[in-house]
Amino acid sequence: MKFHTLSLAIAAAFALSAPTAFAQDADASTTSMETTATSDTGAHKRISVVAGYGILKPKSDAFGDDPKRGLKGGGLPTASVAYHVTDNIAVEAWGALDKSEHKVVGSGIGGQVEAQPYGISGQYHFGQPGQAIRPYVGLGYYQANISEEKDLNGQHFGMSSPKGAMGTVGADFNINDRWFTRAEARYMDGKSDVTRAGQKVGEAQLDPWMVGVGVGARF
Known part of the structure; x- marks a missing residue:
């Protein structure tokens, strides 16, 4: 080399x-x-782990055409493990370590839900392992656990787990051959059925963005 x-x-x-x-x-x-x-040399380190924190923000009009009927963003800790097949190609398992809380807002509605996404994706890292900044892109599949659904009056309603494609764009900022920091954004395409007493009463097109930062190490 x-x-x-x-x-x-x-x-x-x-x-x-x-x-x-x-x-x-x-x-x-x-x-x-x-x-x-x-x-x-970083070229021989095939495992990388990252601990981070991100803000998960679903669509502002997730519950309909009204742009004010949706879910507010919430923060959550995240972690990922990636196996680098080559210096440029990696397979990553990623997920939230805890749930993010989202306030339900809109005319005549209110309440809260909690979400915990996780997924797997393939990544392409541009450039060479030793360079100071390495941008990357990823494409994969995700699913999110939804829980603690309560309306403005504290009554329970149901939301199915959103699932679908997940796209990632980010960059690693190398401190040395082992340690690095990371900044990234993820887009998750997914919708959820809304139910009451087991009956479907609507649909939420969540499609959340997650923007986060983290610290990682290579082994």
Whole structure:
């Protein structure tokens, strides 16, 4: 790889320019540098984990044509684990560690629901492992658990689990070969049936966006 070649070239130049009296020490140092370069480069780290926090915001008109009838956004902690098949292609399992609370707002309605999404996707990371900023895109499938549905009067209503396609765009900001920070946005396409006493009374086209940040490590 180019990174290995450059490292070996620098080590060799250092050894050749060292004083003759320290030739043996220089050779030992060169060998150590080669071993470190081979083991530490991010190209050989195939597992990455990220802990983060995001804001999940469903459509403002999720419950109909009125743009004021919908769900307010809510925050939630997230985590992901990815296996990097190559330096550019990865498979990621992602999910919320807790539920986000969403207020139901609109004319004549009110209440709250809680959501906890999770999913799996394939990712493409642009550039090379050693560069400072690595943007990426992803496409996959998600599902969200919906719970604690209550209207303005505290009466329970039901919402089925939304599920569908999930798209991701983001970037990793490398601190060193192991640690990095992340900023990303996810779009989740999904709708939910609204029920009362087991009977469908409507439909919510949720289609939430999630914007978040995180800290990650490679192994």
